[in-house]
Amino acid sequence: MWNAVDKTIGKVDPGWSAKSCASRGGWVGWGVGSLLGGAQWAAYPWTGPVGMAVTGPIAGLIGTASVSSYIDNCDHQKPHG
Secondary structure, three states, X not given: OHHHXXXXXXXXOOOHHHOOHHHHHHHHHHHHHHXXXXXXXXXXXXXXXXXXXXXXXXXXXXXXXXXXXXXXHHHHHOOOO
């Protein structure tokens, strides 16, 4: 999945693959966080403030796990030698 993300972003930003894994992971985190935040606000009419209080920490865990997974995959793709 992350390789497809890199390929897609690389079409828009040709210098994407030259960035460090940590830098790219930060941008991936921003994207995941933005999507999750939008989903939380879209669900607000049904869940209210209690739903936001519950989903906020869950979204944080999902975002952190996503960035960690992305960076691990990015590091794994680098040539080792």
